[in-house]
Amino acid sequence: MTGAIVLRQATAVLGVLCILTTHACGRDHRPLRVSAAASLADVLPPVARAWRRRGGPEVAFNFDATPRLARQIRAGAPSDVVVSADVEWVDTLEHEGLVLERSRRRLLGNELVTVVPAARAGAMPRSAGDLAAPRFARIAIAGPNVPAGRYARAALRSAGALDRLAPRFIEADSVRSALAWAARAEVDAAIVYRTDALAERRVTLAFTFPESSHPPIVYEAAVVRRSAEPEAAADFIELCASDETRGIFERAGFRVLR
Amino acid sequence: MTEVGSAVRLSIEIALWCVVLGVAPALGLGWVLARRKFRGKSIVSMVVLAPLVLPPVVTGLVLLDLLGRAGTFGGALAAIGVEVPFTFAAAVIAAFVVGLPLYVMAARSAIEAVDPRYEEVSWTLGVTPWRTFWRVALPLALPGVAAGAVLVFARALGEFGATVVLAGNVEGETRTIALAVYHLLDAPRGGSATRILAATSLALSFAALVGYELLVRWQRRRLELHDAYER
Numbered sequence: 001m002t003g004a005i006v007l008r009q010a011t012a013v014l015g016v017l018c019i020l021t022t023h024a025c026g027r028d029h030r031p032l033r034v035s036a037a038a039s040l041a042d043v044l045p046p047v048a049r050a051w052r053r054r055g056g057p058e059v060a061f062n063f064d065a066t067p068r069l070a071r072q073i074r075a076g077a078p079s080d081v082v083v084s085a086d087v088e089w090v091d092t093l094e095h096e097g098l099v100l101e102r103s104r105r106r107l108l109g110n111e112l113v114t115v116v117p118a119a120r121a122g123a124m125p126r127s128a129g130d131l132a133a134p135r136f137a138r139i140a141i142a143g144p145n146v147p148a149g150r151y152a153r154a155a156l157r158s159a160g161a162l163d164r165l166a167p168r169f170i171e172a173d174s175v176r177s178a179l180a181w182a183a184r185a186e187v188d189a190a191i192v193y194r195t196d197a198l199a200e201r202r203v204t205l206a207f208t209f210p211e212s213s214h215p216p217i218v219y220e221a222a223v224v225r226r227s228a229e230p231e232a233a234a235d236f237i238e239l240c241a242s243d244e245t246r247g248i249f250e251r252a253g254f255r256v257l258r
Numbered sequence: 259m260t261e262v263g264s265a266v267r268l269s270i271e272i273a274l275w276c277v278v279l280g281v282a283p284a285l286g287l288g289w290v291l292a293r294r295k296f297r298g299k300s301i302v303s304m305v306v307l308a309p310l311v312l313p314p315v316v317t318g319l320v321l322l323d324l325l326g327r328a329g330t331f332g333g334a335l336a337a338i339g340v341e342v343p344f345t346f347a348a349a350v351i352a353a354f355v356v357g358l359p360l361y362v363m364a365a366r367s368a369i370e371a372v373d374p375r376y377e378e379v380s381w382t383l384g385v386t387p388w389r390t391f392w393r394v395a396l397p398l399a400l401p402g403v404a405a406g407a408v409l410v411f412a413r414a415l416g417e418f419g420a421t422v423v424l425a426g427n428v429e430g431e432t433r434t435i436a437l438a439v440y441h442l443l444d445a446p447r448g449g450s451a452t453r454i455l456a457a458t459s460l461a462l463s464f465a466a467l468v469g470y471e472l473l474v475r476w477q478r479r480r481l482e483l484h485d486a487y488e489r
Contacts, residue, residue, distance in 0.1 A: 184328060
């Protein structure tokens with residue numbers, strides 16, 4: 001009888017140990033860790049699948065607003081590749097000696113747009129000036145350190161609308177949070193990338209900001225200096241810049257830079 | 259620096275609102291859970307405690323689904339011109355819902371710790387149950403309830419997940435200490451402001467915990483005193 005109890009207890013302990021150890025032992029191959037801007041969350045997974053088909057290791061993504069990725073890398077987070085939504089953050093990381101200078105590669109371009117919730121009726125805004133109408137009481141915009149937020153503020157400033165609209169800003173964590181709020185119709189408009197607008201069916205693209213109204217939107221990739229797999233990391237960036245993946249980016253609405 | 263001041267003031271205001279708004283539900287639910295036996299009591303208890311174990315972000319999402327413009331109640335509220343998300347009220351609601359379980363639990367155990375015979379004696383003397391609650395049970399349980407209030411205050415200061423989802427990050431409106439610190443981490447030169455906010459936060463939390471400890475001791479002494487009189 002006691003034997004049965006002991007057996008049951010031993011099984012329970014073993015079960016717990018299994019759960020605790022599967023995470024540690026399940027992966028014998030270290031995945032390639034890619035820290036990428038939040039706006040790339042839909043396009044990089046298909047690239048990773050193409051990479052897997054070529055026999056590359058598994059890819060573990062960390063999608064977040066670029067400044068947060070930079071902070072994580074600064075703090076020594078395990079990461080092999082970083083893909084920033086602007087050049088400035090890669091400059092900063094290079095300046096701090098955190099990425100390999102020679103590995104830097106400008107991959108993609110994007111456009112800045114205003115979206116409105118698809119569910120809401122009313123005339124579509126056609127320019128930054130139209131956003132001054134009282135019905136755009138809440139405008140979602142990424143934070144001032146997030147690339148999308150910087151571009152958006154620059155675009156509104158050159159339209160002369162920044163000061164008037166600033167009190168209506170709902171500041172989002174990343175461009176994707178701003179998009180999500182517009183999709184849920186919790187805000188009246190959001191300033192996001194063109195590719196975000198195309199990826200979300202619950203928003204309507206209202207207008208595109210003129211290219212000249214903000215610094216060029218450039219996605220740049222680099223190999224993290226502390227990477228344990230710098231060759232694999234460089235290969236991954238190479239794949240992102242190759243004709244093989246061109247279609248993935250173009251279908252999503254990115255401009256492929258060469 | 260004004261940003262630091264506004265974050266600290268907001269945090270304290272929101273936490274105080276939670277304490278005030280929670281008094282009635284905490285006492286009501288605490289008393290019902292401590293003194294009443296009824297079908298479905300464990301379900302009531304589970305619903306009340308749920309925000310304690312749910313990830314706050316999920317609580318925030320549930321609240322947004324209820325109170326957002328497209329939400330169950332939010333649509334009706336928007337029709338009469340009341341919009342909750344991204345306002346000060348939203349920040350209070352988020353912190354309140356996440357903190358309420360602590361309040362109710364503290365009130366419940368404080369009331370449970372009061373010997374029900376005091377209340378029974380009061381009833382036999384012809385005092386109404388309502389008056390008995392106010393004159394007998396509540397005074398005896400008060401320090402415990404107050405300890406719960408302090409705990410809610412402290413929890414509200416720390417609220418992040420539900421707030422960021424329901425209330426966003428609007429300076430002077432919903433950007434509390436926790437949110438300000440989180441966003442200053444991304445700023446290239448947010449270092450000194452972050453440290454001031456972190457230090458303020460530590461001081462406030464520590465003060466709240468000391469208050470909690472003192473109140474709990476007071477509660478224990480008070481009940482011991484009554485038990486001593488009895489003998």
